[in-house]
Amino acid sequence: MKTRYKAINYALSLILILSVSMSCKTANNTQKGAVIGTAGGAVLGGVIGNNVGKGNTVLGAIIGGVVGGAAGAYIGNRMDRQAERIEAEIPGAEVERVGEGISITFDERSGVYFDTNKSNINSKSAATLQKLAGIFKEYPNSNILIEGHTDNTGSDDYNMTLSKKRALSVSDYLAGKGVSSNRFTTKWYGEEQPQHDNSTADGRSKNRRVALAVVANEQLKQEAMKKTKG
DSSP: EOOOOOOGGGHHHHHHHHHHHTTTTTOOOHHHHHHHHHHHHHHHHHHHHHGGHHHHHHHHHHHHHHHHHHHHHHHHHHHHHHHHHHHHHTTSSSSEETTTTTEEEEEEGGGGOTTTOOOOOOOHHHHHHHHHHHHHSSSSEEEEOOOOOOOSSSOOOHHHHHHHHHHHHHHHHHHTTTTGGGEEEEOOOSSSOSSSSSHHHHHHHHHOEEEEEEEHHHHHHHHHHHHHHH
């Protein structure tokens, strides 16, 4: 399983505090969640979430909501298991365990993708999303951020609307498969956050994507605090 911790220069001092407590190279994901909290995870989460989130808002949402400490480790353990299920069921998805959450990117390679100027869920995407809905129902104590993105074909305003439709298409589909709509937050960014080269057909196809962040809901946070005594 891939794990990625992205940081920025002015957060280095806080990251050094983390390294004193435990090496990130040897810690598993659950332990990393605990270390972040021990070293002031809420502060680190706010710094990274407010800044890295400008270019990677899924990452910002995950890190910005960190609980940390023993409770963070408890949450991280639950997220480890959920991420493993997603990787097993949807091998083409880009699944990353970050802090106490999960980042998932879907594009043409992973079975959830959109044709140019389209926002509908096609049959291949539906098959993948149905598997994802089943996993989300197995792990109900999480909230899900769904982001829509586009390539640079078309005007800025058009692409912003198109990315909104893509995000809503995914949330509506998952809700239709029994995932509570109260768990969803949808956002959209048009062509503002390309991850690949829009000058090539392959790059544009990969930018027509949705990205998801899975984070603990309040019920899981309270459970974690109770089980670990805060």
